[in-house]
Amino acid sequence: MSDAHDVLFRTLADPTRRALFERLCREGEKTVGALTARAGVSQPVVSKHLGILKQAGLVRDRHEGRQTHYSAQLGALAPLVDWTSEMASFWQSRFDALEDLLKRMDQ
Amino acid sequence: MSDAHDVLFRTLADPTRRALFERLCREGEKTVGALTARAGVSQPVVSKHLGILKQAGLVRDRHEGRQTHYSAQLGALAPLVDWTSEMASFWQSRFDALEDLLKRMDQ
DNA sequence: AACAGGCATAGCTCATCGGCTATGTGGATG
DNA sequence: CATCCACATAGCCGATGAGCTATGCCTGTT
Numbered sequence: 001m002s003d004a005h006d007v008l009f010r011t012l013a014d015p016t017r018r019a020l021f022e023r024l025c026r027e028g029e030k031t032v033g034a035l036t037a038r039a040g041v042s043q044p045v046v047s048k049h050l051g052i053l054k055q056a057g058l059v060r061d062r063h064e065g066r067q068t069h070y071s072a073q074l075g076a077l078a079p080l081v082d083w084t085s086e087m088a089s090f091w092q093s094r095f096d097a098l099e100d101l102l103k104r105m106d107q
Numbered sequence: 108m109s110d111a112h113d114v115l116f117r118t119l120a121d122p123t124r125r126a127l128f129e130r131l132c133r134e135g136e137k138t139v140g141a142l143t144a145r146a147g148v149s150q151p152v153v154s155k156h157l158g159i160l161k162q163a164g165l166v167r168d169r170h171e172g173r174q175t176h177y178s179a180q181l182g183a184l185a186p187l188v189d190w191t192s193e194m195a196s197f198w199q200s201r202f203d204a205l206e207d208l209l210k211r212m213d214q
Numbered sequence: 215a216a217c218a219g220g221c222a223t224a225g226c227t228c229a230t231c232g233g234c235t236a237t238g239t240g241g242a243t244g
Numbered sequence: 245c246a247t248c249c250a251c252a253t254a255g256c257c258g259a260t261g262a263g264c265t266a267t268g269c270c271t272g273t274t
Binding site for chain 3: 031032033036043044046047048051065066067068
């Protein structure tokens with residue numbers, strides 16, 4: 001029973017995988033070969049990581065002849081933003097409640 | 108050479124650990140015992156996770172007699188927000204929640 | 215048809231890590 | 245001082261996962 005947050009955090013936790021995603025965000029669509037050239041790991045490893053990124057919805061693949069082009073799907077980061085925002089809002093609301101309490105005690 | 112993003116993602120990738128952090132965000136300061144009661148894992152495991160969260164700067168501990176109180180340190184999420192924001196900036200996409208969060212965290 | 219190139223899959227190894235139980239430490243309490 | 249309680253630490257084990265090499269599949273080329 002793993003929710004969307006789980007998948008995102010686990011997927012982005014690996015440095016190699018995150019680096020691949022970052023490159024796709026910065027430089028746009030790339031082939032597996034182009035990604036492998038600077039990844040520092042073997043081609044099968046790159047393919048595997050891209051598969052995991054795809055399963056998490058973070059990238060999309062497009063086949064053109066015998067090469068596969070990958071590109072970042074930024075929308076998949078939404079749950080991450082939501083989660084962070086939610087944590088912040090809870091924290092903020094408790095802070096507000098404390099301020100409220102202090103204000104009332106001041107009277 | 109593990110940067111701040113690495114530590115944050117890896118720390119939050121574990122469901123049990125993330126659940127602990129979420130509870131501290133939602134419900135405020137808690138003792139180890141209180142956290143253990145609903146964590147679904149043993150007390151040593153909870154202590155260990157809290158130690159990892161602390162090392163990542165996500166929580167803070169306060170000793171009071173023989174119990175230890177833990178609380179969330181929301182500021183530690185900043186690098187996460189920055190990273191997401193950076194990725195998003197390459198897309199020139201609008202993330203209202205993110206902008207909102209940045210504004211609030213900027214005090 | 216035969217071959218070469220680009221990528222995916224399979225199968226393996228090794229390190230990491232999350233869980234447990236047992237034990238240590240240090241503050242309250244009688 | 246003896247004891248109990250709250251928590252931390254130590255040590256072990258099984259599962260997960262990231263890396264590798266070898267190989268398969270498909271496409272384009274000659």
